[in-house]
Amino acid sequence: MTSLPSGVSRREFNGQQRLATRGDPIGDEPTTNGWRAWDSATSKVAAMLDRDMAIGLAPGQRVLYLGAAAGTTVSHLADIVDVVYAVEFAPRPVRDLLAVADSRAGVIPLVKDARQPDSYAHVVESGLDLLFQDVATREQTSVAIANRRFLAADGRLVCALKARSIDVTREPEAVFETARAELGEAYEILAAERLDPLHRDHLAVVARPRPNDEHEG
Amino acid sequence: MDADGDGAWFDGLDLTNEEVAARSIARGEAASPRDWPALAVETGVVTDEATYYRRLQAIAIAAAREAVSRYEGADDRQVVHAVNTMDDLDRTANELAERVAEWAGSLGHDDIAGPGDVARLADREPAGMLAERLHDVAQTVVRMREDRNTLASTIERTVPEFAPNLSEMAGPILSARLIALAGDLERLAKLPSGTVQVLGAEDALFAHLEGHAPSPKHGVIFTHEYVRGTPPAHRGSAARALAGKLSIAARIDHYSGDYRPEIHAALDERIARIQERDA
């Protein structure tokens, strides 16, 4: 319980210690003294922080989030960092994502396909501090690799690989092994932890881009 | 400014014209990102980065709103065709590939031993008239496999739009198969979970009803890790638990359409308990 990034804190909600960030609440989520509870059961980033994984998150950063969905995790990140580029391709959740962007400075919503970074490289800047990858589809590793171009040399990839989305028919361990090998070609993996039982069959990965340019997709 | 479309979204634009700028965000592209905020300040598009982000946000929101308003809703019936076609492509490509491999062997391609080797043959320069024909068919196989994969990606993209809970639970492809077996999402939502459990095992079910086979414990949901990954002795319970939650997921997707994390957590727990039992 030591190394939470500044901007994230453990607060008590209904007698329970939970992660929280400071910002305008969304919907009817629990708050206390201006802190909004950040649910580690639904947000994989919160789950990673909850287990003290060092993901390199800090105030002032500019980050790219792939698979923003309704923007719940994005909203908490926006409470901490300066700029969040939020990519989501499904129109339905984008409605909620827009509400998040309306209420928070620095959230840039982009209705784009994360498998096609060319389609947003004219908007998303280079040299970003963090790349969050939460698309939860079969192509999770190739999406992480294709989007490496947005990261600064000392930036970090933060992702939770979901075994069931990559291949619902194979054992999670086997799926993760393949995924790590694929990621390993473009990134140096700094930490990898299973998020079970909170997020079953998810492998959280923090990685740093390898210096060569071979894998710029 | 790049003429080849490799520039910033704000290149050559008057940022006060939101509509035009939004279109540039929606349609533009670039091969590699650059430090756009710094560039915008340098070229005098904005006075400082804070202003840049404010403008960008407003215009990106307008572009996203426009993209969403064009959305008409994905059609579950289209997905039924798509997944059936995908399976047909799979089956046909495999059958053809086996034939090609057999033929290739007789032409002396000793390394083309099975359907998996056909792509290699398609890359090879054919020598002779018959070899050319074989080569054509090998390329057809490769193209069919490509079509199959793009179809799979499209399904993965559309199913979560109208069935977010089902596709979270079973993955988009298996979800599409279940919807196809039921007919459409509404029919899947109305099926008893016992039927969902054996969807795709109709032959075995009829054999059972006619009295000459045990009742099937699972249909297509057998491919799900929660069933396959459970020791055989408890697979029936796992399949029942999974089918029960899939039914709930289908109902939520059909009747309300919002994503409910708690049903997924409940299934995870249930399966964990089943898998803990002694075999």
Ligand SMILES: C[S@@+](CC[C@H](N)C(=O)[O-])C[C@H]1O[C@@H](n2cnc3c(N)ncnc32)[C@H](O)[C@@H]1O
């Ligand atoms: C697991 S959800 C993300 C949950 C969300 N990040 C949160 O914590 O609140 C995955 C999201 O990725 C989106 N997605 C999947 N493939 C994508 C792609 N290729 N491009 C953009 N978004 C994608 C899905 O539509 C879905 O909303």
